[in-house]
Amino acid sequence: MALQIANQGPPPEEVTAKLEQAIAEALPNAQIHVGARGPGHFEIAVTSGAFEGKSRVQQHQLVYGAIADLMSGQNAPVHAIDKLECRLP
Amino acid sequence: MSLDEATREQIDSLIQTNSIMLFMKGNREAPQCGFSATVVQILDQLAPAYGTADVLADPALREGIKVYSSWPTVPQLYVRGEFVGGCDIIQELYASGELLEQFGISLDAGAKPEVTITPAAADALREATQGAGGEIHLAIDARYQAQLLMAPAAEGDCAVESAGMTILLDPLSASRANGASIDVVDTPRGPGFKIDNPNAPDEGV
Numbered sequence: 354m355a356l357q358i359a360n361q362g363p364p365p366e367e368v369t370a371k372l373e374q375a376i377a378e379a380l381p382n383a384q385i386h387v388g389a390r391g392p393g394h395f396e397i398a399v400t401s402g403a404f405e406g407k408s409r410v411q412q413h414q415l416v417y418g419a420i421a422d423l424m425s426g427q428n429a430p431v432h433a434i435d436k437l438e439c440r441l442p
Numbered sequence: 443m444s445l446d447e448a449t450r451e452q453i454d455s456l457i458q459t460n461s462i463m464l465f466m467k468g469n470r471e472a473p474q475c476g477f478s479a480t481v482v483q484i485l486d487q488l489a490p491a492y493g494t495a496d497v498l499a500d501p502a503l504r505e506g507i508k509v510y511s512s513w514p515t516v517p518q519l520y521v522r523g524e525f526v527g528g529c530d531i532i533q534e535l536y537a538s539g540e541l542l543e544q545f546g547i548s549l550d551a552g553a554k555p556e557v558t559i560t561p562a563a564a565d566a567l568r569e570a571t572q573g574a575g576g577e578i579h580l581a582i583d584a585r586y587q588a589q590l591l592m593a594p595a596a597e598g599d600c601a602v603e604s605a606g607m608t609i610l611l612d613p614l615s616a617s618r619a620n621g622a623s624i625d626v627v628d629t630p631r632g633p634g635f636k637i638d639n640p641n642a643p644d645e646g647v
Contacts, residue, residue, distance in 0.1 A: 410531060417512050421512065424514045425508065433515075434514065
């Protein structure tokens with residue numbers, strides 16, 4: 354019998370696709386890379402012209418704002434973004 | 443995922459009323475998470491008073507502040523109504539000196555405070571630190587709470603000598619230490635160090 358792990362959550366590829374989609378909706382024409390690092394943990398790299406003239410905190414706020422739904426609540430599919438890189442094209 | 447109108451108004455009011463406002467887990471005296479504790483430790487060096495709100499005590503605030511700031515984690519620091527960031531960013535800004543600027547603190551580089559150590563205190567310090575690693579530091583926080591501690595020497599530390607002892611002060615502590623004296627007194631729990639600091643505000647603050 355296979356070992357059952359409680360609260361395993363959705364498979365990571367499903368969540369990375371949702372993250373990519375949410376960021377693409379907020380930042381059209383952005384280049385987005387999302388990688389899974391472990392259950393609930395992800396790393397994101399985004400290249401977008403929307404970051405022009407913004408501080409690093411403001412750039413991160415644009416991305417975090419876009420994916421807030423996926424990080425909210427007790428059973429959120431995304432527990433943490435371990436690494437977030439924002440670059441200009 | 444929600445930010446209701448009442449919570450938004452609550453956050454608006456908190457960051458408008460407190461020029462330094464920290465949303466955290468726990469409170470200043472008892473932080474409930476390591477990241478919040480780190481930020482409290484930094485703010486204690488910089489500001490005698492600041493506002494805190496405990497998100498663990500208020501589920502609506504806990505979710506609401508994340509939406510309000512577009513930031514997924516707590517702690518979160520606001521200075522004069524502006525979002526500064528979370529723990530990592532605050533640590534970076536503190537290390538680079540930018541946070542001091544934001545708080546309006548300018549340090550006189552190379553200023554050396556006069557600190558007096560009584561011969562009895564020097565003997566006691568020598569005995570207490572024998573075999574211990576690191577250097578003796580005198581740390582004085584923004585509320586002028588002073589303590590002696592052993593820590594490795596850090597860049598920017600200022601060394602003062604008295605009674606044949608050398609003690610180190612970080613730049614912020616040094617800016618608050620001129621005229622301070624270290625003595626040994628008897629307390630109900632045995633002898634202890636007593637640090638007098640003429641720069642400290644009157645008791646009761």
